[in-house]
Amino acid sequence: MNIVPEFDPLHFSEAALKMRSYRQQILASNLANVDTPGYKSRDIMFSQALREQVEGVAYSNALPLSATDGRHYRIGGGLPGAPALLYRMPMQPALDGNTADVETERVHFADNAVRTEAAMTLLNSVISSRKLALSGNNS
Amino acid sequence: MSLMRSFQVASTGLSSQSLRLNAIASNLANAEAVSGPDGQPYKPRHVVFRPAPIIGEVAAGVEVAAVVEDPRPGPLVYKPGHPSADANGYIRMPNVNPVEVMVDMISASRSYQMNVEMLNTSKQLMLKLLDLGRV
Numbered sequence: 001m002n003i004v005p006e007f008d009p010l011h012f013s014e015a016a017l018k019m020r021s022y023r024q025q026i027l028a029s030n031l032a033n034v035d036t037p038g039y040k041s042r043d044i045m046f047s048q049a050l051r052e053q054v055e056g057v058a059y060s061n062a063l064p065l066s067a068t069d070g071r072h073y074r075i076g077g078g079l080p081g082a083p084a085l086l087y088r089m090p091m092q093p094a095l096d097g098n099t100a101d102v103e104t105e106r107v108h109f110a111d112n113a114v115r116t117e118a119a120m121t122l123l124n125s126v127i128s129s130r131k132l133a134l135s136g137n138n139s
Numbered sequence: 140m141s142l143m144r145s146f147q148v149a150s151t152g153l154s155s156q157s158l159r160l161n162a163i164a165s166n167l168a169n170a171e172a173v174s175g176p177d178g179q180p181y182k183p184r185h186v187v188f189r190p191a192p193i194i195g196e197v198a199a200g201v202e203v204a205a206v207v208e209d210p211r212p213g214p215l216v217y218k219p220g221h222p223s224a225d226a227n228g229y230i231r232m233p234n235v236n237p238v239e240v241m242v243d244m245i246s247a248s249r250s251y252q253m254n255v256e257m258l259n260t261s262k263q264l265m266l267k268l269l270d271l272g273r274v
Contacts (some may be wrong), residue, residue: 021264022141023267024141024142024145025141025142025145025148025196025197025198026197028145028149029148029190029199029200031253032148032149032151032152032155032200032201032254032257033152033188033190033201035156035159035188035201035250036188036189036190036201037187037188037189039190041199077252082197106253109257109260113260113263113264114257115255116264117264117267120264120267120268120271124208124271124272
């Protein structure tokens with residue numbers, strides 16, 4: 001009988017936290033650049049990124065486009081091994097080519113911050129239940 | 140550490156926006172400066188932002204690429220008694236529109252506030268992270 005679950009909750013929470021803080025970083029960049037001409041708002045597809053992180057398989061980088069010359073286009077734009085960076089569809093692009101919409105970015109930032117806290121709470125409860133199991137007393 | 144990068148990004152935003160506020164303050168202060176050291180009316184300055192990539196990270200901060208002077212000439216104002224008036228009694232004023240400058244100032248101050256809030260959020264998450272596992 002397999003006692004250890006397929007996905008270790010500790011491992012899962014860690015991956016979720018990792019991806020949340022990664023996304024926080026990208027959203028912070030978008031917010032810092034709301035006044036930069038020509039800046040294009042970026043984001044990751046969270047569910048896909050988390051699945052890749054948990055399963056340890058990089059689906060989006062499974063067949064990477066090889067760039068052997070400096071002039072070759074690079075698809076995705078993320079770092080190797082990191083989730084692919086996508087461009088956000090602009091709601092109301094500015095005349096200077098900026099697609100970072102303050103409201104949209106703020107909402108995503110706040111949402112991501114709350115979900116990061118949720119991931120931490122989950123991780124905390126996993127840790128405390130393990131501690132309880134280790135100590136053996138239920139006082 | 141990704142959350143630390145958020146700090147770095149927010150700090151680049153803060154310094155860029157404060158430079159923008161400095162330029163705006165200079166423009167507003169010199170709205171009536173008809174002759175500078177070179178004898179020409181003051182030319183308003185505008186900052187140009189560009190993304191500042193952080194090495195080895197996807198996140199990009201923001202930096203000031205250049206501070207450009209507005210080349211457009213200001214309005215001619217009839218002030219015959221003024222020491223720098225020409226033969227017809229006109230002086231060339233700086234091209235500073237106080238309304239435009241104030242609007243720019245509000246925009247800059249809101250962007251600054253937003254970066255501060257971003258920093259605060261990241262700080263709270265960071266502190267929560269420090270308490271992780273301490274039940």
